[in-house]
Amino acid sequence: MVASPRSSVRSAEMAKLTQLIDNEVFRAYATYAVIVLLKMMLMSLITAYFRITRKAFVNPEDTAVFGKGESAKKNLRTDPDVERVRRGHLNDLENIVPFLGIGLLYALSGPELSTALLHFRIFAGARIVHTFAYLIPLPQPSRGLSWAVGYTVTILMAYRVLKTALYL
Amino acid sequence: MVASPRSSVRSAEMAKLTQLIDNEVFRAYATYAVIVLLKMMLMSLITAYFRITRKAFVNPEDTAVFGKGESAKKNLRTDPDVERVRRGHLNDLENIVPFLGIGLLYALSGPELSTALLHFRIFAGARIVHTFAYLIPLPQPSRGLSWAVGYTVTILMAYRVLKTALYL
């Protein structure tokens, strides 16, 4: 028995829908979104590393391993390196969240693959440079410029989404 | 030669999949998601503006332009206006991230267009009022109320997503 056209269509659709990820622009988005998110997640590990090596904690329960009383209490302090990583982490959140949302919509707006790749690559590159510029730290305007490049790419993608999809 | 039904279906699907954005509810989501994200991104520029005009920086490398030593060091300080914008920015992150995630799933749950538009418009309006209420600042409860309106809209959309999609 031959399946009716309708039902074969339906099962093909079901397969495809779970594989939006077959589309090349969407795959490119997925790749770079994961890269910048992993980079952002790395900031948590760097913060933990500095907190432990600098012995600079914020929660009393985190210092229990150093014993009780004064010896533990003196590890409840802020450290410039820890604070620097935390600022870099927050800056990531402020900039990567817009990229995730706007980039997803941009990928679904049907851009040319090469144009989309260019946007994603520049954004990811800029955020990686930004992290090095923040943590080393490099002299300004390295950090400022890398921030501005990522910001501008996001604005350009937002413009394309609004031009394609605007429905107020 | 006529294309087989199967292959014409396949290519139509590919086209459509890259254009989820053809769906009106999804276009409305895309529009308002971009609007609130751009609004949130604006907070970075306002922070930079206040840091520069108030000469209130947090990273030593940012003050190098003011020379070295004491003259630069005195620009490493917190400023109430800068801190206010930063709190507004963090509040945006805390509220716009849930909107992005829940709103996307809500848009895919097949709501009425008019209902969806109502949710998106109220959320975006509430967040814009919240920003003015925070930065001017307006007397309370302006900020509290605008926050609560956006929060409630997000909860209502979350309820609809769970009702439609619940799969524990």
Next chain:
Amino acid sequence: MVASPRSSVRSAEMAKLTQLIDNEVFRAYATYAVIVLLKMMLMSLITAYFRITRKAFVNPEDTAVFGKGESAKKNLRTDPDVERVRRGHLNDLENIVPFLGIGLLYALSGPELSTALLHFRIFAGARIVHTFAYLIPLPQPSRGLSWAVGYTVTILMAYRVLKTALYL
């Protein structure tokens, strides 16, 4: 008149596209994404609760209800409980944002339903344990371990997305 195969396909697609949410893995993602976002949103209410009961505010306009002058000014202060909830909230943002992005792409990469459910359930469970560990607070390493479990699940999903979709 019988509809042409093409047009019946088209309308079926339109219906389906708005109902990506029919796919079981996607429904599971939607459910757990909403759960962790609602949990994160709860942190705002807990912060507000502690600010009001501890009378610890950060914005001068928020203390107007306590009168003017010194009596109101003394409520502009930080409180350890408020700061603890805020740290928990920020930690949620840092960890739930990657889950939202990576989890969405993972759900679209066509994993086994049972495997996907396992990832989503463990992540959501770990974040709920993390919140209790932070707010009670439980002695370490409860908070550290629950954080690490959620982090690891996110990394595993990221690996699967890159394996399926990598397009550099």
